[in-house]
Amino acid sequence: MPIPTPAMVTTDCAVFRVSEHKLEVLLIARANAPFAGCWALPGGFLEPDETLAECAARELVEETGVVPDYLEQLASYGDPGRDPRGRTVTIAYLGLKSDTAQSLAAADDAADARWFAVSSLPSLAFDHARIIADALTRLRAKLSYSSIALKLLPAEFPLSALQNVCEAILGHPLDKRNFRKQILGLGVVEDTGRRQRLGQHRPAMLYRAATTRGIQIFR
Amino acid sequence: MPIPTPAMVTTDCAVFRVSEHKLEVLLIARANAPFAGCWALPGGFLEPDETLAECAARELVEETGVVPDYLEQLASYGDPGRDPRGRTVTIAYLGLKSDTAQSLAAADDAADARWFAVSSLPSLAFDHARIIADALTRLRAKLSYSSIALKLLPAEFPLSALQNVCEAILGHPLDKRNFRKQILGLGVVEDTGRRQRLGQHRPAMLYRAATTRGIQIFR
DNA sequence: TAAAGTAAGTGTCGTTCAGACACTTGCAGG
DNA sequence: CCTGCAAGTGTCTGAACGACACTTACTTTA
Numbered sequence: 001m002p003i004p005t006p007a008m009v010t011t012d013c014a015v016f017r018v019s020e021h022k023l024e025v026l027l028i029a030r031a032n033a034p035f036a037g038c039w040a041l042p043g044g045f046l047e048p049d050e051t052l053a054e055c056a057a058r059e060l061v062e063e064t065g066v067v068p069d070y071l072e073q074l075a076s077y078g079d080p081g082r083d084p085r086g087r088t089v090t091i092a093y094l095g096l097k098s099d100t101a102q103s104l105a106a107a108d109d110a111a112d113a114r115w116f117a118v119s120s121l122p123s124l125a126f127d128h129a130r131i132i133a134d135a136l137t138r139l140r141a142k143l144s145y146s147s148i149a150l151k152l153l154p155a156e157f158p159l160s161a162l163q164n165v166c167e168a169i170l171g172h173p174l175d176k177r178n179f180r181k182q183i184l185g186l187g188v189v190e191d192t193g194r195r196q197r198l199g200q201h202r203p204a205m206l207y208r209a210a211t212t213r214g215i216q217i218f219r
Numbered sequence: 220m221p222i223p224t225p226a227m228v229t230t231d232c233a234v235f236r237v238s239e240h241k242l243e244v245l246l247i248a249r250a251n252a253p254f255a256g257c258w259a260l261p262g263g264f265l266e267p268d269e270t271l272a273e274c275a276a277r278e279l280v281e282e283t284g285v286v287p288d289y290l291e292q293l294a295s296y297g298d299p300g301r302d303p304r305g306r307t308v309t310i311a312y313l314g315l316k317s318d319t320a321q322s323l324a325a326a327d328d329a330a331d332a333r334w335f336a337v338s339s340l341p342s343l344a345f346d347h348a349r350i351i352a353d354a355l356t357r358l359r360a361k362l363s364y365s366s367i368a369l370k371l372l373p374a375e376f377p378l379s380a381l382q383n384v385c386e387a388i389l390g391h392p393l394d395k396r397n398f399r400k401q402i403l404g405l406g407v408v409e410d411t412g413r414r415q416r417l418g419q420h421r422p423a424m425l426y427r428a429a430t431t432r433g434i435q436i437f438r
Numbered sequence: 439t440a441a442a443g444t445a446a447g448t449g450t451c452g453t454t455c456a457g458a459c460a461c462t463t464g465c466a467g468g
Numbered sequence: 469c470c471t472g473c474a475a476g477t478g479t480c481t482g483a484a485c486g487a488c489a490c491t492t493a494c495t496t497t498a
Contacts, residue, residue, distance in 0.1 A: 004264035006225035009297070009308050045223035048306060052297045076295045076310045078228070078271045087267060089228050089308070091295045144438075160446075177448070178486060185484090200495030201445040219363075379475075396477070397457060404455095419466035420474040440498085447492070454485075463476070468469105 007078070007087040011056040012043030012128065014135035015068055015095035018152050018168045022117045025132055026097070027124070028063050028110035034084045035125035041132070042066075042110065043090065056093040064113040065105030068095035070151035070215070074135055082127050090126075094135045096151040099165075143169055147188040147216040150209045156192055158204030159183065188216055226297070226306040230275040231262030231347065233354035234287055234314035237371050237387040241336045244351055245316070246343070247282050247329035253303045254344035260351070261285075261329065262309065275312040283332040287314035289370035289434070293354055301346050309345075313354045315370040318384075362388055366407040366435040369428045375411055377423030378402065407435055 015026040027039045044059040046052070053071060061067060071093050078089035105113070116122065118136060121129070142148045143166060152165045163179050183189060190210045195203040210216075234245040246258045263278040265271070272290060279285055290312050297308035335341065337355060340348070361367045362385060371384045382398050402408060409429045414422040429435075 004227055004229075005267050007228045007265060008223055009226045009228065046226060046297070046306075046308070048224050049299050051299065052295060052308070073294055075292055076271060078265070078310070080268050080270065087265075089265070089271070089310070091297070091308070158446080175486070175488085176446090177488085180447080181449095182485085197494080199445075200443075202447075202493035204446060377475080394457070394459085395475090396459085399476080400478090401456085416465080418474075419472075421464040421476080423475060441496105442498095443496080444494090445492100446494100448490090450488090452485105452487090454483100456481100456483080458481085459479090461477090463474100465473090465475100466471100468471085 005087070007089050008083075008085070009046040010043055010088055010090040011046065011052060011059060011093060012041040012090050012131060013056050013060045013068070013071070013093045013095045014041055014074065014132050015060065015064075015066060015097055016118075016135070016139065016152070016169075017097040017115065018099055018165045019115065021164055021168055022119070023168045023171075024115040024117050025121070025135075026064055026066060026095075027114060027116050027122070029112035029114075030125055031111040037111070038125040039116075039122045040125035041092075041128045042113070043092075052091050053093070056091070056095075060095065063110040066097055066113075069098045070096040070148070074131070074138060077127055077131060079127070090131075092131045092135070094138055096148070098152055098154050099161075100154050140169060145218050147186075147209065147211075150188070151215065156194070156196075156206040156208050158196055158206060159189075160204060162189070162207075186218065224306070226308050227302075227304070228265040229262055229307055229309040230265065230271060230278060230312060231260040231309050231350060232275050232279045232287070232290070232312045232314045233260055233293065233351050234279065234283075234285060234316055235337075235354070235358065235371070235388075236316040236334065237318055237384045238334065240383055240387055241338070242387045242390075243334040243336050244340070244354075245283055245285060245314075246333060246335050246341070248331040248333075249344060250330040256330070257344040258335075258341045259344035260311075260347045261332070271310050272312070275310070275314075279314065282329040285316055285332075288317045289315040289367070293350070293357060296346055296350060298346070309350075311350045311354070313357055315367070317371055317373050318380075319373050359388060364437050366405075366428065366430075369407070370434065375413070375415075375425040375427050377415055377425060378408075379423060381408070381426075405437065 017024050028042045030036050030038050030040050042060050042063040046055045074092040074094045076091045149165050153161055159180055163174055167173055188210050189207040192206045192208050194206045196206050197203045236243050247261045249255050249257050249259050261279050261282040265274045293311040293313045295310045368384050372380055378399055382393055386392055407429050408426040411425045411427050413425045415425050416422045
């Protein structure tokens with residue numbers, strides 16, 4: 001048996017949020033080589049005693065201060081030459097952050113951390129543009145057969161907010177009546193009995209996820 | 220920046236075929252420690268200048284002689300302690316082999332290679348039982364929104380063979396008329412104009428995939 | 439206190455898709 | 469020519485999907 005070549009294992013997180021009707025992804029400005037100063041997904045090297053998911057969550061918090069509301073494994077990327085430092089394999093995660101104001105704290109390996117609209121991304125380090133594209137494909141697909149969109153909302157929300165999130169992810173408007181009919185028919189949200197008074201118009205009924213913890217898959 | 224800990228990166232393949240109405244997965248008997256003599260997925264260490272997919276295909280051929288007709292990345296598994304030799308991360312692949320008789324050639328790191336019905340698997344090395352379960356979930360899901368089932372069939376096949384494949388994967392019978400109506404409506408297969416005479420009954424029309432190369436995704 | 443502005447909320451109809459269901463056709467072997 | 473066997477074919481019913489417009493409840497301003 002030949003001696004196996006070790007590789008460096010990293011994780012990267014593509015964390016999305018919806019802010020003001022736009023889908024955004026969280027990026028850091030790299031402090032160190034390679035790609036110093038370049039924008040990249042938050043991520044870093046796997047440590048000895050953590051799982052892959054723990055690594056992804058840890059690096060994300062260290063570099064951005066953002067604690068994700070949802071995290072799932074996306075895919076792995078390990079083409080030779082993807083990292084000028086040597087052979088690396090990254091396990092990419094798809095993360096979601098609910099839309100509540102939160103400050104960003106760039107730290108560690110990051111010089112800066114910012115949310116970028118996915119419709120106007122800067123050029124990115126490594127193969128991170130590809131990873132974001134794959135994450136978007138996954139997110140859009142999963143929207144139609146799971147309750148994943150709820151992870152982009154606070155605990156209680158009006159149905160119009162859920163519709164906004166879906167529209168921002170899909171990139172096109174949805175019919176309000178059909179949307180409500182469908183969502184309520186699925187039973188993934190339940191009425192809180194409370195209303196939200198906000199602005200100079202009719203108050204909206206607040207809903208919550210029918211099941212806390214995790215997401216539901218339909219079909 | 221702390222010095223990153225290297226890990227060993229491996230790939231493993233869960234390759235399925237349908238044989239005599241049963242869904243089977245390809246396993247090897249491990250020749251070496253750890254888990255020597257135990258059944259496991261074919262796989263091995265990543266080499267310096269190959270992609271992850273190349274590694275998966277290479278190890279599969281080396282250990283079993285099987286050349287897959289389809290290979291896609293499934294997921295990565297890297298819990299600390301999953302391998303007694305030290306920290307390893309494995310990138311698992313889902314493979315399919317079309318149902319044409321082919322000899323198995325155990326070699327390399329494998330003492331033996333055999334197809335096992337997924338309904339009666341032996342106990343497995345590492346976390347490979349989990350990987351197979353995840354691969355099955357993916358395969359069953361993908362059956363309903365892609366043309367993946369065609370990769371389990373030879374180039375030309377009667378519709379009844381396609382139905383058999385789907386039934387074997389799903390584990391329950393399908394209605395013949397509804398099945399044909401749906402498949403033909405999708406346009407993923409086309410008539411070859413030829414018939415297959417086989418046994419003492421009416422010859423079946425042969426079909427082929429409408430697109431060679433890759434699989435089609437619907438919806 | 440009335441009018442204007444704004445987002446919330448609500449129902450029907452036509453089309454399409456999914457699922458249940460049984461008989462006829464074409465060939466081989468006896 | 470009769471039997472056995474898999475191939476092949478159509479209809480109907482209920483459910484889901486998509487198009488489509490007005491009323492309600494509240495705030496602000498005149």
